[in-house]
Amino acid sequence: MDFKMSKRVDMMKNSIIRQLLSLCDSPEMISFAGGFPAAELFPIEEFKKASIETLDEDGRKALQYAATDGYPKLREHIVDIVAKQGIKCNIEDILITNGSQQGLEFSGRIFLDEGDTILVESPSYLGALGAFRVYNPNFVEVETDQNGMRMDSLEEALEKYDNIKFIYTIPEFQNPTGLTMPVDRRKKMIELAKKYNVPIIEDSPYGRLRFEGEILPAIKSFDDEGYVIYLGTFSKIFAPGLRIGYVIANEEILSKYNTSKQNVDLQAGTNSMMQLSKYLDNMCIDDHICKITEVYKNRRDLMIRMMDEYFPENTSWNVPEGGLFTWVTLPENVDATELFKKGIARNVAFVPGEPFYPNGGHRNHFRLNYSCMPEEKIEIGMKRLAELLCEECK
């Protein structure tokens, strides 16, 4: 028995992170590898109240099938939430998905034929790369600097390649680098999208997790003609276990996302959508966001302080203004994948950088997460890591 599968199967990769995480199960392990929010900050009691109210008030509806586009009241809340990033939209412009990961998958499904080109930040989120890779595109990596994707490199790529289906970007606290694209680049990106008639997939899971300064307007907020497809999620500002994300796009494009949703799983969970919506009726999500960003800021501060103090001089790192991650650069001759194995042996874990580059290479980087680790563990873990780096980075 050896069934013939689709060619697509050869493109499917298991997430390196999920594989690595399976190595991090030991109780001694201090892992900076995942991208989990801090579970101790989940508003469990408030959510329980919302769950009870939902089932008491309209249990039949909560357990029944619902329309594909998602619970209308939840979409009303999303209209308000994204208004903080300057986005003006109506509930008709929103589709509820299973986390923003499903929005990424639909973007591949809707736009990509084999060999089509897509432009992505170098490095970029590996979950997005995995979702797109199944459609076998040509990944063109656009150079980044401390302000995210470089617009001159983007324009060069837009000039150079045919059949570009979209630009994929994470403008705030990017995964994996933690870097943020300033407003002038956001405006420039819209200009370029118009000039070359290429849509932008704006992935904004962390945009609201800002530790200092003002929330920046989303790229979508400068888009009055439908060039931007915006992906959002409640995974980082509320909790990922519900699997509630969303796509915002203009009518014609969103209709393809809606049909995709119908074809692949009909709808998001009715109960989860209604419970979350009820929670948002009862509580102020901005207060909750304040609470978690305060904790994450302290953890970032500590992690950066530990690096300043203990990391060898020939290493460098980004100081993110928000989000969950920082990104470390090693001397060119040091291989972070090899370092990862040595780290595991010393009970400290991170994600090596190479899988974030769709075309490979760049082995001298790694990603660190600070959101889901108490401070005393950050201290111990960073000391272990620093010790290792001092030995290996000579």
Add this chain to the structure above:
Amino acid sequence: MDFKMSKRVDMMKNSIIRQLLSLCDSPEMISFAGGFPAAELFPIEEFKKASIETLDEDGRKALQYAATDGYPKLREHIVDIVAKQGIKCNIEDILITNGSQQGLEFSGRIFLDEGDTILVESPSYLGALGAFRVYNPNFVEVETDQNGMRMDSLEEALEKYDNIKFIYTIPEFQNPTGLTMPVDRRKKMIELAKKYNVPIIEDSPYGRLRFEGEILPAIKSFDDEGYVIYLGTFSKIFAPGLRIGYVIANEEILSKYNTSKQNVDLQAGTNSMMQLSKYLDNMCIDDHICKITEVYKNRRDLMIRMMDEYFPENTSWNVPEGGLFTWVTLPENVDATELFKKGIARNVAFVPGEPFYPNGGHRNHFRLNYSCMPEEKIEIGMKRLAELLCEECK
């Protein structure tokens, strides 16, 4: 602004049922069109109790990310549930999906390249056809009779076509016909799968909703070599709003479903999986199934009685032994899609048969659902329908 999308987009169709249902919103309308379970039978109080316990006992876990394959305790319950259909499996053989619809989509994703052949019952479930159609296969319709798919026609097709990627079947209370495949055909299907080295996708959403006679062993129960990929769901025996279904397959095949799940949306909702699992800890699902099948049986009995009494002599219908649907055959010259429009004008709805045939034609059938309609409405609705049929079927 007119973006170039993938060729795949041309294959995407909105579900005709979901479109039709949008026409059925009037309070006067009596709709036999949907495939909804009866919301008044949902065990809301018991589920609320399970939700509270889940959040009290392990709220942090319930709201956090979880492993892709799904909550282990829920998979343990599934091992027990499918044992009633004679399936022997371990939790490692099970992946939790967003309803069985996602299992169908993954089957397309994993097996189908453009132009590959798949063998389906004629007629077949249109949600499956929609999921597969995106991959642009060659649909070969296998003849059915009152005992479901005919094994002689299946073997003919297996002989005739190259590049057959799978056989898709709904063996019990099939959607749309309501018919059931007897044990001898199930065994024969496994034999043929082995002989021609073709996997079987066994879709069993209704298998436990049996009104009379014994539960039949699943095709999977006769499979000791991994030829069958079994799709199950809690949508019909519990509630569809949670979007919890599952795939059972041998290790090598299931690993592709797992990777697909990771790529498209990481995992099913942690909270939903844990709440359902807790409900199954607390309650006996078989008791609940008994309760709903008793109600559905009465509704089926009434619908069949109404047809016996009022439908014109040149129409015929199936008498399902379980499940949600019956299937009506009209004289060949009567077009059920035209009839549907006339039905809507008289405030009675059903689903015309043609979309259940992947290659079209067969316009003289329609599907009736009896599960989600109280008896007094079944009476009124069936009289309206009978009146229309008496006028149109001359």
